[in-house]
Amino acid sequence: MSTQKTILVLGTNAGQADLIRHMKDRGWRVIGASPVKGEPGQAFCDVVEAVNIVDLEALEAVVERHKPDLIYSISSDVAMKSVVALSERVGLPHFYDSAFIDLLDDKAALRGFLAEHDLGPVPYRKLASAAEAAGWDTFPCMVKPTDAQGQRGVVRVDRAADLAPAIAAAVGFSRSSQAIVEGFLDGVEISCNVLVCGGEVKMKVLSERLVHGPHALGVPRGHLVPCDAVSEDNQRAALALVDGIIAALGSRDGVLYFQMIVTPEGPRVVEIAPRLDGCHMWRLIRAAEGADLIAMAMDCLTGEGTPEQLPGGGEGDRQRPIAELMFQQMAPGQPFSAAAFPVPEDAIYHEYRYDAGQDVRPVNGTLEVVGYYVRNRA
Numbered sequence: 001m002s003t004q005k006t007i008l009v010l011g012t013n014a015g016q017a018d019l020i021r022h023m024k025d026r027g028w029r030v031i032g033a034s035p036v037k038g039e040p041g042q043a044f045c046d047v048v049e050a051v052n053i054v055d056l057e058a059l060e061a062v063v064e065r066h067k068p069d070l071i072y073s074i075s076s077d078v079a080m081k082s083v084v085a086l087s088e089r090v091g092l093p094h095f096y097d098s099a100f101i102d103l104l105d106d107k108a109a110l111r112g113f114l115a116e117h118d119l120g121p122v123p124y125r126k127l128a129s130a131a132e133a134a135g136w137d138t139f140p141c142m143v144k145p146t147d148a149q150g151q152r153g154v155v156r157v158d159r160a161a162d163l164a165p166a167i168a169a170a171v172g173f174s175r176s177s178q179a180i181v182e183g184f185l186d187g188v189e190i191s192c193n194v195l196v197c198g199g200e201v202k203m204k205v206l207s208e209r210l211v212h213g214p215h216a217l218g219v220p221r222g223h224l225v226p227c228d229a230v231s232e233d234n235q236r237a238a239l240a241l242v243d244g245i246i247a248a249l250g251s252r253d254g255v256l257y258f259q260m261i262v263t264p265e266g267p268r269v270v271e272i273a274p275r276l277d278g279c280h281m282w283r284l285i286r287a288a289e290g291a292d293l294i295a296m297a298m299d300c301l302t303g304e305g306t307p308e309q310l311p312g313g314g315e316g317d318r319q320r321p322i323a324e325l326m327f328q329q330m331a332p333g334q335p336f337s338a339a340a341f342p343v344p345e346d347a348i349y350h351e352y353r354y355d356a357g358q359d360v361r362p363v364n365g366t367l368e369v370v371g372y373y374v375r376n377r378a
Helices: 014-025 040-044 056-066 077-090 098-105 107-116 160-173 232-248 281-289 293-302
Strands: 006-010 029-033 047-049 070-072 124-127 141-145 155-157 179-183 188-197 200-211 220-225 254-263 266-273 323-330 349-352 368-376
Touching: 006 014, 006 056, 006 077, 014 029, 014 040, 014 293, 029 040, 029 056, 056 077, 070 077, 070 293, 077 098, 098 107, 098 266, 107 124, 107 179, 107 266, 141 160, 155 160, 160 179, 188 232, 188 281, 188 293, 200 232, 200 281, 200 293, 220 281, 232 254, 232 266, 254 293, 281 293, 281 323, 281 368
Parallel strands: 006 029, 006 070, 029 047
Antiparallel strands: 124 179, 141 155, 141 179, 188 200, 188 254, 200 220, 220 323, 254 266, 323 368, 349 368
């Protein structure tokens, strides 16, 4: 009788492909679930089930057919909600619970939680229509769907006359038809990838997020580890903020991805996701710190290993030379050509997401990632 274990991965896009390949390398059988044909991760799956990853009944039928030992996903907020809800239903191990996921998924609820614990509070208001913004007088401000991923429906508003259409657009992108308006945060964008296992912070690695144009658009062009344009004092303040939030959340085992902005008043949280990022940051962290976040997370969740804490209480070496992950990007709706995106000679890792001649799919609708590379800066 085979003792091979099985994982059900919700989603098979480029982000999930990293998890799928990792689990195959661990010797696991991989069932991928996605209604979209031809996604990059499907080539590495043993079986692909064409089901919607938010349809819990359909997913439960997949579980019944394949009897997985684990259900997981690494780069999608939508998928993580289903991962936890489905794991709770069928009694499989998982990080966090549905109430925790709902807190982080609702940007307004998270703002309220941070304000309640005095963890870098930011003025905000949750609303379902422009009428509920009456009296809002903080400009510039940001308007966002409360529960959408990426930059969909996110816009900076500089004057009251532009607030109503921005709210209407954000509500339209929200799964719950809710928006949030909050004070504009100006400064350098940073991230922090965190792993807690056994109640101990094993990793909390800061990175600098490089973006195209004004940060209100938020389309990333790359990441740096360690940070380059952030002072030591602000890095320490950001790590202290992360520590405070982890403690306030109960120091639960699992992965967290913090997005923050270093403002003149200090670091402030933009959002926190209960998952790995969607930017392949684990490859950058591995190049910079020699630690594999996917492997560490799966060791913790499966019990197949015990992740070691990075030096500095999980921070790693913030004095090392800078490593960078840079995206190769183009507008959607055009055929991809590798000739337009040469591979740097000093790349540690490089990957194209498309074959020659394939049309680039719209994801954020502006600049789509067609490839990326990791290297050490000269």
